[in-house]
Structure formats: structure tokens, C-alpha cells
Amino acid sequence: MSQAPATIFDLGYQPYDGARTGRWARRAAIWRDGIRISLGLGRGTGAKIAPWLLLTLALVPMLVLVVISAVMSEAQAAAEDFELPSYADYYEFAMVPLALFAAVVAPLLLCPDRRDGVLALYGARPITPADYVGARWLAFFTVAACAAWLPEAVLFTWNALDARSPGSWLTDHWEIPPRFLVAGAMVAALTTTLSLFAASFTTRRAYASVGTLAVLFIGSAVGGIAENDFSGRVADAVSLVALPQALTEAVHWVFGDETRDRPFDGAVYAGWVAVLTAALALGLLRQTRSLVRG
Amino acid sequence: MALVHARGLTKSYGPVRALDGATFEIGDGITGLLGSNGAGKSTTLRIFMGLTDPDAGTAEVLGQDTRRSPEYRARVGYAPEHDCLPRTVSAAEFLAYMGEVSGLPRTAARLRASDVLRHVGLFEERYRPMGTYSTGMKQRVKLAQALVHDPLVAFLDEPTAGLDPLGRREMLELIRRVGREFGISIVISTHLMGDVERTCDAVVVLDAGRVLRAGAVSGLTDETEAVLVDVADGMEALAQALARRGLDARVDGSRLLLEQVSGTDYDMLRDAIVESGALLYRLAPERHTLADVFASPRTGDRDSSLDAP
Numbered sequence: 001m002s003q004a005p006a007t008i009f010d011l012g013y014q015p016y017d018g019a020r021t022g023r024w025a026r027r028a029a030i031w032r033d034g035i036r037i038s039l040g041l042g043r044g045t046g047a048k049i050a051p052w053l054l055l056t057l058a059l060v061p062m063l064v065l066v067v068i069s070a071v072m073s074e075a076q077a078a079a080e081d082f083e084l085p086s087y088a089d090y091y092e093f094a095m096v097p098l099a100l101f102a103a104v105v106a107p108l109l110l111c112p113d114r115r116d117g118v119l120a121l122y123g124a125r126p127i128t129p130a131d132y133v134g135a136r137w138l139a140f141f142t143v144a145a146c147a148a149w150l151p152e153a154v155l156f157t158w159n160a161l162d163a164r165s166p167g168s169w170l171t172d173h174w175e176i177p178p179r180f181l182v183a184g185a186m187v188a189a190l191t192t193t194l195s196l197f198a199a200s201f202t203t204r205r206a207y208a209s210v211g212t213l214a215v216l217f218i219g220s221a222v223g224g225i226a227e228n229d230f231s232g233r234v235a236d237a238v239s240l241v242a243l244p245q246a247l248t249e250a251v252h253w254v255f256g257d258e259t260r261d262r263p264f265d266g267a268v269y270a271g272w273v274a275v276l277t278a279a280l281a282l283g284l285l286r287q288t289r290s291l292v293r294g
Numbered sequence: 295m296a297l298v299h300a301r302g303l304t305k306s307y308g309p310v311r312a313l314d315g316a317t318f319e320i321g322d323g324i325t326g327l328l329g330s331n332g333a334g335k336s337t338t339l340r341i342f343m344g345l346t347d348p349d350a351g352t353a354e355v356l357g358q359d360t361r362r363s364p365e366y367r368a369r370v371g372y373a374p375e376h377d378c379l380p381r382t383v384s385a386a387e388f389l390a391y392m393g394e395v396s397g398l399p400r401t402a403a404r405l406r407a408s409d410v411l412r413h414v415g416l417f418e419e420r421y422r423p424m425g426t427y428s429t430g431m432k433q434r435v436k437l438a439q440a441l442v443h444d445p446l447v448a449f450l451d452e453p454t455a456g457l458d459p460l461g462r463r464e465m466l467e468l469i470r471r472v473g474r475e476f477g478i479s480i481v482i483s484t485h486l487m488g489d490v491e492r493t494c495d496a497v498v499v500l501d502a503g504r505v506l507r508a509g510a511v512s513g514l515t516d517e518t519e520a521v522l523v524d525v526a527d528g529m530e531a532l533a534q535a536l537a538r539r540g541l542d543a544r545v546d547g548s549r550l551l552l553e554q555v556s557g558t559d560y561d562m563l564r565d566a567i568v569e570s571g572a573l574l575y576r577l578a579p580e581r582h583t584l585a586d587v588f589a590s591p592r593t594g595d596r597d598s599s600l601d602a603p
Contacts, residue, residue, distance in 0.1 A: 013413060013476040016406060016444035020368060020397040029394035043382065117378040121439065123345045124372035125395045126364045293345055 026127050027135045034109050034139020051105045055147050057097035062090060062151030066158045073162065084159075087152055087180050088255040091187060092248050094148060099216055099244065102144060102191035107199035107208035109136045114291060115203035123292040133196075133288040137281070141192045148184030156180070183254040187247055190273055193280040194243075200287040220244050227263060236263035240272055247273060296321050297447045297479055298342060302351035305337050305503075312337040314503035315351065320481055324473035326490035326511070327483040329500035335483035336375060338500070339449045342481075343372045356446060368397040371440030371448030371478075375455055378436065381425030385411055385435050388424065389442045396443035403442070410438045413476075414468060430461040434468070441472065447479040448472070454489055466493045520580035523550040523563070528572030535566035551580060 035041075040048035065084055072082045085093070110133075113119050122132045156176055163169035194215060199208035223242020226235045240246055250273045253266025262269075298320040305313040313334045327335045340346040341353045344360040344367065352359060358366040380388060386407050393403030411420045414434040419427070424435060433453060440448045453469060454462040470493050473480045484490060490497050490511060497514060499506040507514060523543075525532055533550060536543045539562040544551045552563065567574055 014409065015477065016398065016402065018402050019399065021394075021399055022397075025399075026395050026397060029391065029400075033391055042387070047382075112380060112382075116380045117374070117376050118380055120345065120374045120376070121372070121378050121392065122395070124343045124367060124370070124374075125392070126366070126368040126397055127395065128364055293347075 023127065023131065026125070027131050030127075030132060030135035031139045031142075034136045035143060037108050038105055038140050038143040047108075051101065051143075054097050054101035054104065055143075058094045058101065058147050059151055061093065062154050066154055069158065069162070084155060086255070086257075087155065087176065088183070088252045088257055090151055090155065091148070091180075091183055091251045094151060095187065095244055095247060098144060098148060098187060099191050100213075101147065102140070102188075102195040103209045103212035103216070106140045106144075106192060106195035106212075107202075107205040109140055110196060110199040110288075111203055111205045111208060114200075119292050129289040129292040130285055132292065133200075133285055137192060137196055137284070140196065141188050144188035144192050145184055148188050149181060152180035152184060153177075179255050183251040186250055186254070186270070186273055186277075190243065190247060190277045190280075193277050193284060197280045197284045197287070200284055200291070216243055239263055240269075243273075243276075297356060298481070299354040300338065300341075300351070301353075303338065303341060303348045303353060304350040305334070305341065305346065305348050311503055313341075313348065313351075316500065316503060316505050317351075318498050318505050318508045320479075320498065321496065322479050323495035324469065324480045324482070324493055326494035326497040327481060327500065328485070328487065328490050328497050329483075329506075330485050332502075333485075333500040334503040335485075335500055336451055339372070339451050339481070339483055342449055343367065343370065368443065369446045371443070371445035373436040373440040373448070373450045373453060375451040375483075377432070379424045379427075379432055379439075382423050384421045385416055385424055385427075385438070386420040389435075389439055392439045393442040398443055406442050406444070407438075410442050411435075413441075413471075414438045429456045430458075430465070433457060433461070433465055437465075437468065437472075441476070441478060445478060447481065450480060450482045452484055453482055454484065454486065462489075469493055521552045521555045521560075521563070522546075522576070522578050522580045523552065523567075523574070524548070524576035524578075525550070525567075526573040526575045528570050531570035532566060532572040535570040536563070539566055541566070 037043075038051060040051050069082060069084050113122070123129070156173075159173075160166045160169055195208065195212045198211040198215070199205070202208050202211075219241040220243065223239045223245060226238035227242070230238075246269045249260065249262055249264075249266050249269035252260060253270050257266075260266075296319040300316055300318050303313045303316040304311070312332075316334065316338065327338060329335050337346065341348050342355050342360060344364060347361055352361075354360070355370055356366050360366070386404075389407035389411060390400075390404045393406055394400055398406060408417070408420065411417050414437055416431060416434055416438065419431065424432065427435065433456070437448075437450065437453060440450065450469065454465050457465055466489060469480055469482060472478050473493075473495075482489070482493070494511050496508075496510050498508045523532070529545070529548070529550065533543050533545065536550075536552070541552060541559060541562060544553065552559070555563075563577075
């Protein structure tokens with residue numbers, strides 16, 4: 001039996017006649033891409049190491065503590081000596097890996113686009129610079145906030161399960177989830193915005209990371225010296241540059257903890273964190289707009 | 295119908311005036327934005343894409359003011375002159391993503407990314423990181439990303455920059471195909487007159503931010519009343535024979551150029567060739583080249599419109 005000879009059909013160019021999406025779908029595409037970059041998805045192994053290592057550092061300790069608590073609850077006497085951290089205390093611990101995660105990974109969402117000249121292509125799409133940087137910001141914020149919330153959710157779930165009557169425990173403690181959501185959002189928002197703001201000034205991710213860490217650690221040292229070794233209003237004001245401490249105080253305030261031995265009330269720290277985040281976001285937007293539009 | 299309107303575009307960067315009241319229109323087909331370095335070509339394209347606002351004047355693309363909503367860019371493509379491709383991402387992934395950001399649904403964006411990469415000849419290499427591509431391949435990806443969302447018009451800034459002669463020819467052929475077969479109007483900026491003559495239907499010539507000429511390429515390279523006589527041998531004898539008949543021949547390299555030739559002059563030219571014994575290689579009406587456009591004195595800026603055939 002003879003076969004018909006193979007034929008190659010050149011279909012030619014096919015114009016696109018289908019539906020086109022709106023502005024929100026375009027923003028969502030940038031957001032999804034940002035999530036993938038943040039987690040190193042679709043990239044090589046090297047791109048996955050930093051985000052997953054730092055996220056693990058933020059998540060795993062809580063899991064370990066909960067497992068230890070579960071094991072110890074079998075032995076009643078030992079369980080009385082073991083106490084899980086409070087929600088606010090765990091944020092205090094997780095602040096370091098979360099800040100490192102933001103400092104090291106967030107610049108990846110802006111620096112390569114700038115270094116490789118891709119910003120001009122974003123500028124030529126039917127979006128504004130605000131759409132671009134807003135979606136990038138939201139992508140990293142989503143990952144950072146989830147990393148902050150997840151251990152708290154684990155702790156909350158365990159506390160509910162460990163209670164004699166989970167139903168009544170949930171009724172008595174319903175206000176905890178909103179509190180840890182707000183506190184986690186606050187931590188994620190400031191670290192995300194600070195790191196992306198630093199990244200908007202350089203094409204080199206390393207410079208942005210160092211800049212972010214310098215602001216956090218040097219600010220912390222300067223604020224600590226001002227608070228401990230000096231007194232007066234100026235010293236108190238200078239102590240606010242210690243951003244990790246300011247965040248910690250704001251988190252405790254969100255959880256309604258008693259006033260701690262600090263120059264300002266918890267609400268002042270929360271307000272300062274909010275104002276600083278907004279100012280950095282404004283600066284990030286202006287910087288991105290000037291980069292895209294030249 | 296004009297796709298692009300520029301009215302009195304003026305743009306300065308500090309003391310440097312990049313555009314100085316440029317006014318012109320661009321229609322369907324392939325149009326060249328021709329000018330030397332610093333003539334204002336890239337600035338013009340950036341204004342059309344809304345990447346820069348003019349200091350004065352207005353730019354309209356697809357009937358929309360470029361300073362207003364970015365929505366018109368859903369049907370406009372752009373490939374900048376400089377590198378603009380992420381090194382670690384594959385062309386297929388990047389194009390699909392750019393398609394989505396341009397307003398295509400996810401699945402359609404992926405399909406079109408593959409399709410467009412096939413048309414530009416990169417189908418086999420589409421999953422390789424773009425950092426490993428040659429300059430020619432990168433230029434093709436730049437073209438592909440400008441086409442992935444099926445625009446009505448695409449602006450290509452120096453699309454043959456950095457290409458060797460073969461790569462340049464292939465890129466121009468590709469652009470011609472996009473313009474002719476894909477039905478996508480193209481505006482290319484270039485300082486190479488050969489690119490425009492070879493590829494474009496129409497041209498806007500910019501010089502120091504002003505429009506020097508605008509019109510169909512065929513119009514600017516119209517035949518003149520001069521005749522070009524190319525002889526393989528006996529040029530001097532031919533020139534003398536023509537002079538004896540009262541015809542003023544100008545030697546232009548290895549050719550003779552006769553200005554203002556009319557009906558009976560052709561008979562005399564024939565006789566002179568026979569008398570001189572010159573070996574006639576070519577006899578043709580002389581055409582203007584785009585180089586002449588630059589060489590001729592500027593007649594002053596004027597409103598210019600063109601609709602390519």
C-alpha cells in the first residue's frame with residue numbers, strides 16, 4: 001500500500017480576533033509573575049535557595065514548637081513547664097528571617113527588569129507605571145504576609161485543638177485572627193516597601209539588599225544607643241529609626257499587650273510604621289514612574 | 295487612513311532640542327522614520343508610545359492622545375533600540391507573559407507566543423534562556439514581543455542595529471513580510487537609507503528635530519529628466535562625441551550623466567554611442583536617491599502627510 005506524500009501546510013499569520021482582557025487582568029499577570037519570582041518558581045535551583053531557606057526559617061520553628069507541645073501534653077507534668085510563645089512574641093522572632101527574606105529576594109522583582117532594560121517594554125504596554133510597581137509590590141507582599149501569617153495560623157489552630165472545649169475557646173478568642181492578620185500585614189508591608197524602595201535605585205540586587213539591611217541594622221543600633229544612652233525628646237525621636245524595634249512595639253500594640261518600657265505608646269509606633277510605609281511607597285512609585293517614562 | 299498624527303511635536307532635553315515642531319502623519323503600510331543620529335527619531339517613537347511627553351504639540355496614535363489613557367497601547371507594538379530582554383527567561387515564557395500584560399487571555403497568549411516565534415524563525419530555540427541568544431536572535435525576539443498581541447501598528451526603533459549584512463537583509467525581509475502579509479503597519483526608525491529604500495512604502499525624513507521631507511518613497515525617488523549612460527569602455531570618446539552634438543554630459547564615476555534630456559537628444563545620444571565605439575552597458579533614466587533628499591537644501595518645514603500605498 002502506498003502512502004500519500006507528506007505535506008507541510010503553511011497556515012500563514014493568524015490575526016487574533018478573540019476577547020482582550022481589562023486592566024485588572026493585566027495587573028494580575030504581573031502579580032503572578034512577581035509571585036513566581038519571589039518563590040523562584042520556573043527558575044533554576046539557585047533562584048529557589050534563598051527564598052525557601054528564609055521562608056523555612058520563619059515557618060519551621062513554630063511547627064517544631066507545636067509538635068513539642070503536642071508531645072509534652074501527653075506528659076502532664078512536663079507540659080506545665082513548657083509554654084508556647086505568644087502571637088506577638090513569635091512575630092518578634094520571625095522578624096529577622098522575614099526582614100532577610102525581603103532584603104534578599106524582593107529586589108529580584110525590580111532590579112533585573114531595570115538592568116535588562118525590560119522597563120521600556122512595560123512602559124509600552126497598556127498599563128501605567130503604578131500598575132506595574134503596584135502589582136510587583138503586591139506580589140511580594142502576598143508572599144511575605146503569608147509567611148508571617150502561616151505560623152500564627154498554626155499556633156491558633158493548635159491552641160484551639162488543645163483546648164478542653166475548642167468551640168468555646170474559639171468564641172472567647174475570635175479577635176486573635178484579625179489581630180495577627182493586621183500585625184503580619186504591617187510587618188510584611190514595611191519590609192516589602194523598604195526593600196523595593198531600595199531596589200528602585202539600583203540595577204544590582206546586592207546593593208539593594210545591603211542597603212535594606214543597613215537601614216534595618218544600623219537604624220536599630222542608632223535607635224538603641226539613642227534610647228539607652230540619651231534622654232530627652234530628640235533622643236526619643238531618634239530611637240524611632242530602629243525599625244525592627246518600632247515594628248515589634250507596633251505588633252504588641254495590635255495584640256493589645258500592656259504598655260512596655262519604651263519612649264512612646266504602642267499607637268505611636270504603629271502610626272510611625274504606617275506613615276513610613278506610606279512615604280516609602282510614594283517614593284517607590286515616583287522613582288518607578290521616572291524610570292519607566294524617562 | 296492615518297494611524298499616527300504628530301502635530302508640532304517639540305521636545306528638549308536640557309539645552310538640546312530633540313524635536314522642533316515636527317508635524318506629519320503616518321498611514322498604513324511600512325513607514326521609515328529616517329534621520330541621522332540625534333535627529334529625533336527615538337524621541338518621536340517614545341512620544342508615540344507614551345514613554346515621554348512632548349513639551350509642546352500633540353501626538354495621536356490610533357486616534358488617541360498618547361498622554362491620556364494607556365489603553366491604545368493594547369493595539370500598538372514597540373521594540374526599543376536598546377537591549378530589553380531578560381537574560382534568564384526563555385523567549386516562549388517571556389512572550390506569553392508580555393502577551394498577557396498586553397491584554398491577551400492566558401491561553402491565547404501562550405498560543406500566540408509560539409506562533410509569533412515560529413514566524414520570526416525562533417520556534418526551535420523558544421525554550422532557551424534569552425541570555426544565550428545571538429544579536430540577530432535577540433532582534434527577532436524584540437520584533438516578536440512587539441507583535442505578540444497582534445497590534446495594528448508596531449514601532450521598531452533601529453531594528454537592524456548590530457546585525458551583519460546577512461542578518462540585516464533577513465530582518466528587513468521579515469519586517470516586509472509583517473507589513474505585507476500580516477497586515478500590521480510598521481514604523482521603523484533608522485539612519486540607513488538603504489533600509490528605507492528596500493523596505494518602506496513611505497518615509498518621514500527628520501533632521502535636527504524637524505521634518506525635512508515626508509511622502510511615499512517612490513515619490514521621493516522619482517525619475518528625473520536625466521539619463522544615465524553606463525559604458526564598459528570608451529567613456530572619453532563618448533563624452534567628446536556628445537559634446538560635438540551640443541549635449542552636456544557630466545562624468546559621474548564610471549558613468550555619464552546627461553541632464554535635461556528631451557526627445558531628439560536620444561537620437562543624438564544613439565549616434566554618439568555608435569560614433570565613439572563605446573561598449574554600452576546600461577542606458578537608464580536617473581532616479582533620485584534618498585541621499586539626494588539629505589543633500590538638497592531644505593525648503594522649510596511644512597505640514598506633511600503621507601499615506602503609503
